[in-house]
Amino acid sequence: GQNIDQPTEMTATEGAIVQINCTYQTSGFNGLFWYQQHAGEAPTFLSYNVLDGLEEKGRFSSFLSRSKGYSYLLLKELQMKDSASYLCAVRDRYSSASKIIFGSGTRLSIRP
């Protein structure tokens, strides 16, 4: 089976840095995604990690440790528009290449 855990809610201050953690257990592993979803909108792709290490993309970075079944999304220089839900999702090796399983999401609130 598959299990993905991430905190339900987090709060951070504008201009600060926040780290959203995700742990997963899967029968095989073939990549981890982070998506952003603003209230009432569609999820949009942020990052994809398949190898261990840190991937940086502007203010957002994503880290993966396959041996620990662990990832985090790091958001720097937080802006009010970063208030959204952040979804961790995993693609396992044994399902169809197109299937990804989403966690329940972390709702991030940014305060001024």
Add this chain to the structure above:
Amino acid sequence: DTAVSQTPKYLVTQMGNDKSIKCEQNLGHDTMYWYKQDSKKFLKIMFSYNNKELIINETVPNRFSPKSPDKAHLNLHINSLELGDSAVYFCASSQVGGGRVEQFFGPGTRLTVL
């Protein structure tokens, strides 16, 4: 220039009715999906089609029937709607094995069953 589009955006209907949601993508992708996002915001895959062939069929009541007339379209028909079907339904597409792995989501269809 919309990449993934869905119609309708909102759907309010009575229990027992039959309804359809349409999805189209103009990205040239070979794979399309239907997801259900419930009130707790949990996004769960329902179906996936690759080049018009069903490749993922999760544990979904058989009142839900997807249809893919071509690889740019994936429609969802729901028979005998129930209160528990109320949710937001997202269509998505991706190019499997094409190097870019992310899925692109449509704007969602908010279904309310009364």
